[in-house]
Amino acid sequence: MEKGELNQAQAVNVLIQAARIAQSKGAFTLDDAEMVSKAIRVFVPAEDPAVNEEAETATPSAEDPAEPVLQKVETEAGN
Numbered sequence: 001m002e003k004g005e006l007n008q009a010q011a012v013n014v015l016i017q018a019a020r021i022a023q024s025k026g027a028f029t030l031d032d033a034e035m036v037s038k039a040i041r042v043f044v045p046a047e048d049p050a051v052n053e054e055a056e057t058a059t060p061s062a063e064d065p066a067e068p069v070l071q072k073v074e075t076e077a078g079n
Contacts (some may be wrong), residue, residue: 016040 006014019036022028028036 012043016043 019040023033023036
């Protein structure tokens, strides 16, 4: 898959990961973080423990570059 080609599910995943990275770097106010969290839960229901576990382990630190998001999307596309 080329970097510029994403399907809708992959695009949503990239946006969710980007929001999580931005939040980890303190990019949002508390109110904005709450709204972003609510929006993410529309696409990633809290009832699915496997998704929550993956999200917790995939949460990047402030030192991580953005490239792992692209790698994760490419990896998921292969599944």
